[in-house]
Amino acid sequence: MNFCSHCGAVVQLVHLPNDALPRYVCATCAAIHYQNPKMVTGCVVYRQNRVLLCKRAIEPCFGMWNLPAGYLENGETAEKGAMREVWEEAHAEVSIQGLHCIYSIPRINQVYLIFLASLNNLQFSPTSESSEVALFSETEINWNEIAFTSSVFALKHFFSDLREGTARVHIGSFTG
């Protein structure tokens, strides 16, 4: 950040009184430009013992497989954003069953909110964001082809919950 998005003047990084972090402050109009983490919302979409994965047709990790997930937009609830991402990436309609995990990546200022969602029917298809969409059981997944630690975290816990017959919310982070 170099310029004030409100008035266009130059901003400075300032340590304000009683504030933990330095902030970009406009020397002309005094606007404080806070910067905060973003939420990524998505779903572990399941049908019996299989989960729906999408082969990425976009960067990053083009060609790898992923849960349908993406940035929450202004004006959305977390669960609506998660369902929208499933539609955009897999053209699938789902019903949210509960929260599955929250997973923070502080180095890149992201928090994932991943819901458990059941497929409403067996209709899903490739989209502009996914070259393939398919259901996988645990043994059918090639773990080397899964994009992002957040997906591995969510999927591993889904299948261990399935084996144990439990469902709880998992809290994790990647601090590497």
Next chain:
Amino acid sequence: MNFCSHCGAVVQLVHLPNDALPRYVCATCAAIHYQNPKMVTGCVVYRQNRVLLCKRAIEPCFGMWNLPAGYLENGETAEKGAMREVWEEAHAEVSIQGLHCIYSIPRINQVYLIFLASLNNLQFSPTSESSEVALFSETEINWNEIAFTSSVFALKHFFSDLREGTARVHIGSFTG
């Protein structure tokens, strides 16, 4: 948003191809300035059947009572942010026991992530943000003095879970 925070030129609200929402785009350097919801992290801090509330010494809702909570900062995990807020607002040290609720307020682009946390000891005190800090049982709470619908949602569910001997993650939203 009027100006590009990268180069200082005027931005325009543009509907980009394959994008659901209009974005602020710089006509000079082509930077796209995405705007996304913010996370508020905090805790229902409990000791037996009582919860820790803070009387707000800051606006908004100056003088009303609230859970310790505030905006997640860059570089934090969700749970670290929640513990930092408890320290900043109540000078209390806590142990996170799990997630309690997520609560979206799409009209103002906020998602609350509220954790369950036990008090490590009975040391807590007023801070620059809280004029009083105290433990309350359900019947000791004056519900008309609780700031924010997110706090009411989290507290009502905490006490009903307590009565029922259960603990699960609650998903809610305020869409008024």
